[in-house]
Amino acid sequence: SAVISQKPSRDICQRGTSLTIQCQVDSQVTMMFWYRQQPGQSLTLIATANQGSEATYESGFVIDKFPISRPNLTFSTLTVSNMSPEDSSIYLCSVEVGRGQGPQHFGDGTRLSIL
């Protein structure tokens, strides 16, 4: 099991600004993932972040818009850049403990509203 904390839990931002979301895990993990959940929708995978390598982005997501850092095995950040109202969503990180079909553990997300 793993306990994940995300900061901030929610924020209201002005369009054109950027916000960095932090994800802290209470144990060392290899794989970390970032998801977006738009209002009333399911989760969409943004990128996979492995420690020591560049993040791998899913189709429709680019590094310039969602830069990710993964400085060590317990921490990652996702930045939402140059925000517009369409970026209003819940952003969630998850981790996989161990390898090979292990369950993923999710944080409770960062609820972001853009004015």
Added chain:
Amino acid sequence: DAKTTQPNSMESNEEEPVHLPCNHSTISGTDYIHWYRQLPSQGPEYVIHGLTSNVNNRMASLAIAEDRKSSTLILHRATLRDAAVYYCILRDVRDDKIIFGKGTRLHILP
């Protein structure tokens, strides 16, 4: 990614069993069947997963059809706390990613 089909919503009475169906007719031999659920205002939580045989854990049971083209998540005795969106997901054994579909919103009636 192989796709899953689930009903948009279901209702069940409290303290009764709930059977949540999932169709995955294009499942491949390397796909595991995973179930997650998302309670209101929380991130998803793992429920159960399996490959071919039926699986039981403290939360639920997973019944997998012999041809693996469908599966059913069974909650043996639903409580109000089980009201959530339940996601059936196929996850390739070679892949670390989890791709979510639309899920089934389960309502529990007191």
